Amino acid sequence: MPKISDEKRAARRTQILEAAWSCFQAQGLHATTMDDIIKASGLSAGAVYSYFSGKDALILAAVKTSLGDLQALLEPLLREPPPSPGVFVERVAAAVARFSARDGYDLRRVALLGWSEAQRNAQLRETMRGFYLAFRDRLADAAALWKKAGALGADASARDVAKTLLSAILGFVVQSAIMDDVEPKDLARGLRDLGKGGNADAG
């Protein structure tokens, strides 16, 4: 075979990555063997190894791809933030839930696997840290907007609001993956209810 085209190469990579994710998700990162992925990809061992240098590289690439997809999913919401934090969180949660309903790819499970792996893979940890840090910065930008628009008090800390919103979102991912009984609107409602306490300033 003569030199393969760049598109073809990219397509093969995607093909392998998708095979990898469907395995990872079904069995976990470590219980998945390279052979599982090779079989699922429909390629030979050698071919898979010519695209990825090994299992760790495959995991890293898979997680990066996944973060990229998530990034694309959230970009519109970050570019033009909804009128209030509550609506924002609900929309993000809804996007995550929608993304998780795809066949053979549940973003929530993927996230849990990635976080766990990040504990022992420094490169993965840094990649993730960078991603969430950037996301939180965008969140802080949105908070600044909300302050200007009056959706947040004038003395609100954009930074702390961003941290809290990120927590709520990440927590939604965990809770929804494990309990499977949380809806985006539950979160929105809870957030709203928390904000209307008689002496909210005590909290």
Place this chain on the structure above:
Amino acid sequence: MPKISDEKRAARRTQILEAAWSCFQAQGLHATTMDDIIKASGLSAGAVYSYFSGKDALILAAVKTSLGDLQALLEPLLREPPPSPGVFVERVAAAVARFSARDGYDLRRVALLGWSEAQRNAQLRETMRGFYLAFRDRLADAAALWKKAGALGADASARDVAKTLLSAILGFVVQSAIMDDVEPKDLARGLRDLGKGGNADAG
């Protein structure tokens, strides 16, 4: 030979479990070998196997123990909830952070590992689900108290508040494990700021 005493047995179990956690945490659940645990426990392979039927049982027991410890840690806060949700979340986060500073045992890392493993271990998943469900119920009880005391609006949904608070807490665990730059009081402040929006009802 006289049977070993029950206390002795319990002590051995604890000894093994602690060895297991220190390994799990340092290397992850799957990268830890039984031999690592055996070495760390100071016992022989046969001895370890006489206390736990295998690696999966050890993982399950370790996670259960960990959840039990967490339960004990949170019990006081649940029995006599602080005056407001914000304070509550801050105290829980502080307890988690304190628990994570212990030598050779970081509750946050442990949680991430457990969640990931729960994806492929049904028994573990059910154990966890039960734990978080129970915790959320206690949270809803607290929310009911807060409603009565006026710390929450009269029309607040205790259930949704509980879900939201659990999300915030779980999300704190994730964010703090990965980014390591979130303080309990950041969360409390963010939650308070979120509640004081000019048109909070829009969220």
Place this chain on the structure above:
Amino acid sequence: MPKISDEKRAARRTQILEAAWSCFQAQGLHATTMDDIIKASGLSAGAVYSYFSGKDALILAAVKTSLGDLQALLEPLLREPPPSPGVFVERVAAAVARFSARDGYDLRRVALLGWSEAQRNAQLRETMRGFYLAFRDRLADAAALWKKAGALGADASARDVAKTLLSAILGFVVQSAIMDDVEPKDLARGLRDLGKGGNADAG
């Protein structure tokens, strides 16, 4: 099984080493697979690996053992050198030939394999270098004796004589392994003939 005795351990090591040599010799160092050695040893893969950390370690140990055996074989000749260099070379060659007739272990082939491997294994190279250096020193000692006894001229260089004798011996190993038509006494005769030239000082 409780702790194994030291003798038993040593016996197992020997058992594995002998299996390794019979394979190495029959198929070469690299064409021999660990599985070949494992099968030949009658042990399991795990057992073999518990005695030797890997194939390289096994090769190194095998060569070292082989050098040790050779050392033991030559020691008597070095301790009390025969009356002349010619007799010495003949006896060494005879010892090598005798050692090579053992079942499943041909010292000459072993030597060729080891030399080749030493090209790409620094540790092995150093081990060998040290061995031959020491042997050459002993040879120089013998040469000094021969000088004193008049079997060598008074102005002979013990160092160069040692180098030359070592060359003759090593070359005998090569030639005999490849051509299989050289006898120890051929070497002795050739050496004597070379020494009796009319104008030997011209060489």
Place this chain on the structure above:
Amino acid sequence: MPKISDEKRAARRTQILEAAWSCFQAQGLHATTMDDIIKASGLSAGAVYSYFSGKDALILAAVKTSLGDLQALLEPLLREPPPSPGVFVERVAAAVARFSARDGYDLRRVALLGWSEAQRNAQLRETMRGFYLAFRDRLADAAALWKKAGALGADASARDVAKTLLSAILGFVVQSAIMDDVEPKDLARGLRDLGKGGNADAG
């Protein structure tokens, strides 16, 4: 398409063979992969395989080429042998040493690799055997000349002298490859010293 010219073909073969030797020498015969050779040759896999049927054929061809080169190197010395065996050995050793100083090609290392490989490759073994046998015959011819010229005693065995000289030469290759501290003149001196013993006939 016009067939590639014969010169071109020959040039390609040489190109591949040289690439092969530079790899073989640096990493050993077995540690060198076809891919190493392909990369080093600058050709494609298919091209290399169109010139050589496989790795074994490449090794065989490489060794043959190497023996041919050696043959060419020694031919002048064999055609008109130097006045004495000592000078002859010194000149051969010097030629080998000179040949080994070439960049990326050390005849001594090459020889060790080839001998080792010959243990498990019958065709290679025969090729080598034939080469050394022929060389030894030429050596015997030279010995006959030396006898006639008085450089060797009248009762010298040309055959045994040839065997002994070959041993010295092969041994020089080994010793010099492993210890790297032997000079051609050391060998000449040692040989001369060995010949001047008071009672050389005892050796």
Place this chain on the structure above:
DNA sequence: GATGAATGAGTCTTCATTCAT
């Protein structure tokens, strides 16, 4: 009861060779 040596199925990875383009 305890020990730890032994087991062997299973993992990741490599690499000589082929053949569609």
Place this chain on the structure above:
DNA sequence: AATGAATGAAGACTCATTCAT
């Protein structure tokens, strides 16, 4: 003729578990 992507059998090594002593 040439290319180089793809193949897949084979290799080195690991590790959860067992069981003879």
